Amino acid sequence: MDSLQEYFRNADIAVLALPSNFTYGTAIVERGAVEIIARTSTTVEAWAGGLEGTVRQGGGSRRRVQLRLSGDQLSWHCTGNPKAHDIFCKHCVAVALFLKNAE
Numbered sequence: 001m002d003s004l005q006e007y008f009r010n011a012d013i014a015v016l017a018l019p020s021n022f023t024y025g026t027a028i029v030e031r032g033a034v035e036i037i038a039r040t041s042t043t044v045e046a047w048a049g050g051l052e053g054t055v056r057q058g059g060g061s062r063r064r065v066q067l068r069l070s071g072d073q074l075s076w077h078c079t080g081n082p083k084a085h086d087i088f089c090k091h092c093v094a095v096a097l098f099l100k101n102a103e
């Protein structure tokens with residue numbers, strides 16, 4: 001796998017995240033609340049979130065997300081997550097789905 005976009009087109013993003021976070025992240029991207037800051041073929045940095053409404057509607061704070069692919073190894077960080085507990089959160093889901101569906 002040589003690009004992050006190809007990775008997400010082949011991966012089941014729902015498996016990376018808790019079902020609730022997959023639902024919330026899907027709502028965030030469907031409402032257009034993902035903004036790419038910088039992107040290479042194997043890295044992306046983006047803002048996600050900052051919408052009004054309930055969590056289920058994609059509402060919540062805006063967070064900065066970094067995703068990186070090294071070989072077949074995906075790594076991620078969201079500024080909303082504590083360092084020791086870096087789950088694939090709703091913001092990571094939103095950015096991953098954005099990339100998957102981008103041109």
Ligand SMILES: [Zn+2]
Pocket residue numbers: 063078079080081089090091092
């Ligand atoms: Zn997050």
